[in-house]
């Protein structure tokens with residue numbers, strides 16, 4: 001297999017930073033691929049953190065570029081300059097609650113930004129084909145939220161489930177998925193889309209359920225569970241997702257979509273109880289009482305009831321399976337946040353400063 005020169009967007013975010021570590025770490029051995037360069041393009045919004053990439057300092061295979069994906073000319077320049085043959089597009093506004101408070105950045109980054117990425121890739125790919133190079137691939141990373149909400153007995157989302165997005169976030173991702181599909185069908189851009197369930201693991205911004213709750217349990221703060229806590233999500237350890245993304249772009253069939261999931265449906269309240277138990281077992285001195293900490297708060301508007309994912313296609317066709325169970329992945333995650341308090345504290349300081357600057 002020829003060398004891969006990969007451009008990752010959103011590589012200072014949660015999944016993106018884990019992906020860059022995976023590509024420059026385990027991917028070579030696990031997937032038998034040689035990756036000679038990872039160009040990491042990220043705007044460094046509130047969700048992007050250079051400190052998540054600190055371990056890569058001095059690794060000259062990693063090039064970080066602060067850039068907005070809406071700047072198609074700059075993206076095109078980077079593709080040419082680094083002779084990229086794989087794009088893994090993750091940059092997005094990703095938090096549902098923020099999309100309810102302020103939808104515009106979601107439309108701009110997720111839809112307009114993805115359009116600019118696709119357009120830059122289309123022009124670049126045309127030049128490569130004219131030069132006799134046929135190895136270009138574009139991975140568009142999306143979410144299971146585009147499929148809407150399931151009833152308690154419905155089967156999980158499959159690759160053929162009709163789209164029914166319910167939040168500005170999921171609608172903006174659905175829009176970007178449709179653009180990606182159109183670029184394959186109309187322009188033959190060799191493009192693969194993945195739709196994944198809820199990720200958890202290291203380097204996740206502490207606004208999402210798992211890191212938020214872990215942090216609050218450690219500090220003995222109230223845990224705000226939306227509604228009655230019985231909404232259901234499927235949970236996937238982030239490194240399993242990164243392996244699935246890499247397999248999909250390297251071995252998947254252009255024009256196809258692959259669902260990726262953790263085979264682990266859980267009610268939110270059960271996730272929160274499991275996190276409290278895990279923190280208590282790692283730090284018995286804290287001895288947190290769930291009854292005291294859990295507080296049911298006003299529900300998220302339009303809160304999707306249940307997500308579940310049928311990921312049999314990627315298992316059958318690409319040999320992917322999650323390696324972590326909820327118990328093993330969640331334990332690792334709790335341990336990581338306990339051991340990396342400085343990562344969270346730095347983010348909180350930076351975020352506080354940004355907010356003061358905005359005011």
Ligand code: NAD
Pocket residue numbers: 009010011012013014015016041042043044045046047048049067068069070089090091092093094095109113141142143144173195196197198199200205
């Ligand atoms: P994240 O919010 O942690 O990170 C997003 C990154 O994108 C940040 O580093 C941010 O700085 C960057 N970014 C935002 N706007 C940008 C712009 N205009 N130009 C360049 N960079 C920009 O998100 P995440 O949770 O890591 O999600 C990554 C991708 O995976 C997203 O496309 C998301 O929709 C998808 N996804 C996430 C999950 C999940 O559970 N987190 C599940 C399925 C799919």
Ligand code: DAU
Pocket residue numbers: 094095096097142143144145196197198199207208209210212224225226227231232233268300307
């Ligand atoms: O399903 C994939 C999606 O998972 C991704 O596309 C999104 O980018 C990612 O943010 C995630 O979306 P969710 O809305 O499911 O994740 P979040 O962590 O915000 O919430 C998970 C569940 O927990 C959800 O049902 C809402 C609930 N929740 C969340 C928070 C932050 C609470 O009960 N309390 C909270 O404080």
